[in-house]
Amino acid sequence: MPVTLPLKPWGFFHPDEKRDHQERIDIQNLVASLAELQHRLSAKDEDVSFLRHFLRSKDIQLLLRVFNKVSSYASLQLGASSDSAVSTGVSVYNTLRKHKHKPHVDELREIMAKPHFQALLYTHDKVACRDYEPKLFSLPHEVNEAEEAVKVVRIIKNEEPLGATIQRNEKKQSLEIARILRGGAADRSGLVHVGDEICEVNGTNVQGCDPKEVVQLLAKFSGPVTLKLFPADNNKGIMRESKIRLRALFDYDPFDDPIIPCPEAGLSFQKGDVLQIVSQEDPLWWQARKEGDSNLRAGLIPGKQLQERKEILGRPLLSDPRYSDASFHKNSTGHLSPCRISPQIPKSKKLKKTMYHVTQNQVYDSEEIITYEEVQLYYPKPEFPRPIVLVGPHGVGRNELKRRLMSSNTDKFQEVVPYTTRLKKPHELDGRDYHFVSRDEMEKGILLNRFVEYGEYKGNLYGSSIDSIKCVIxxxxxxxxxxxxxALKFLRTADIKPYVIFIAPPSFEVLKNTRIEKNARHTVNDVPQPFTDEELQKMITTAKKMSIRYGHFFDKIIVNGQIEQAIKDLAHVVELVGKEPQYLPANWVQY
Incomplete structure (x- = not known):
C-alpha cells in the first residue's frame, strides 16, 4: 500500500534525543573496553572481533531502543476504564430499540448487531480483565492416572470412504486402524494414526464387533463422523510419499479379490495403466493412484510379492493345454515369422513356409510371472526415433498396414534389410534387397545372438539382425x-526401445464381410487363396491367445476392421510417438 504521509525515523516511538545520545555513548564505551577485557580474560581475537561487529550492528542498536521505550511505557499505570463493555453494549442496544424510524439510530443499531462488533466488545473485556490464558480444569481426585487416554476425532466424510482399513488385534481383542490411505479423509485430518484402537463411531460402541460390520456402519454415514479412539503407543509420524511409477501388466478389480482387506479401499486398474506408488510400507498391500487422476485419495493394490504368490498358486492359463506352447505355435503358423522356439539351427530338415525361430527358450514363457514394470517418463529424441513394431495373428493385415504406412512417407519410414543364405538373383542388389551371406557366417551370427529372429525356408536361412535395426534407428x-x-522379448531392450502395436481382428461378422469386400487373400503352399470361415475363426482365437500371453508387451491395440480407418489410426499413433513423452521401462530411460 503506498504511503503518502511524511515519515520520520522512529516516529512510532517518538524517540528522546537525549536518551538516544546516551545509548550511543554506552555502546561506544562498551566497544572501547573490549581491548582491555580481551587482555584480562585472554579471549581469542576472532571472538572479540565478532562481539565488536555485533555491538555496532544496526539490529542490536534498534533492539536497545525498543527495549528502552517498552520499559518507559511499562512504568505507566495504563488500564481500561471498564471491563464490562459487553453489558454496556447490550444496554445501549436496548435503548436504541426504543427510538424507531430514525436513520442514524437504525444504522447504529445495525452496526451493534453485527457479530464482528460484538466480538470486539468481548475481546475488550478479556483484555481488560487480563484473561489471556486458557482455563484448564483439574481432574477429580478419584481419576486413575494410569487409565488410558481417549481422543475424539471428528472427520468430514463427503460421499467417500473413510480412507482407512480396520483389522482385529487378536492379542488385545480390539479393533485397530490397520493402514491410512494417502489423500483420504482420515489422512487429511492428520488425527488418525495406524494402531489407534476404535471404541465408538458416532456414539455407537463398536468394541467386539467384526471389522466388516464397522466398515458397513461407516459406509452409512455422510458428513461429519465422530470417532472415539485409544491412541496408538508408537506413532510413526508423517511418512513421505514414494515417487515410483509402475505400469500394471494385469487387470485388477478389488471387488473380485477375496483376500483384499477392504474392497471399497481398493484401486481398480487395467493392463497398461501407469500407477503412482504412494506407499510400500506394507509389502503385501501397496497404496497407489492412477497417473493423471484428479482424485488425490490413494487405493490399495496387491504388492508385487503378493501378486506373484497369487499367480503361482493359480495359473489356469499356463496349465491349460489349449494355451501350451505347442498348441499356440501350431495355430500361429503359415506366414514368414518364427513358428517355434528352438536353440538348434535346422540344417537337414526342410520346413514349410514357417520361418524365423526366436533366440529364446520355452522356460522363459512358462516361468515368467507378470505383475508390474517400473517406468519413467521418456521424451522423444528425433535423431533416434523409436521403431514401430506391428504384431498380430497371420492374415490380420499387418504387412498391408506396414506397406501403406511406409508408402505414405518414404523419407520418414524404412524397413530392415534381412539376411539370407540363398543365391542372389540377377535383379537383386546386396544390401538393398537382402544381405547375402554364407550359411556358415549366418549360423555363427545366430549362435552369437546377433539375430532377433531367424528360420529356414526351402533349404535357405533368413533372418533379421539387431545391427540392421540399430542402423535404421x-x-x-x-x-x-x-x-x-x-521376438518381442528380444526386441524390447534399452538400445532399441520399440513401440509395439498389436493389430487385432474385429468380430467374426465384420472380419468376414471386410475380407470378402476387399477380396483378401493369403498364401497357402505358394498359392493365394481366400480365407475360409475356419481360418477367420482361427485368426480371432489366435489373437486372444496372443493377447493373453504377450499382452503386457503391447503399447497400443488397433483393430483392423476397415483398412482405411486402421491406417488412419496407425498414422496418428506413430505421429504421437514421435512427439509426445511416454512412460518406458526405467532401465530404458536411464540407458
Missing amino acids: NSGKVCVLTPHTQ
Missing part, C-alpha cells in the same frame, strides 16, 4: 517391423 528414420510376437 541411427539413420534418423522410423524402423517399421512385423515380427512374430515371440
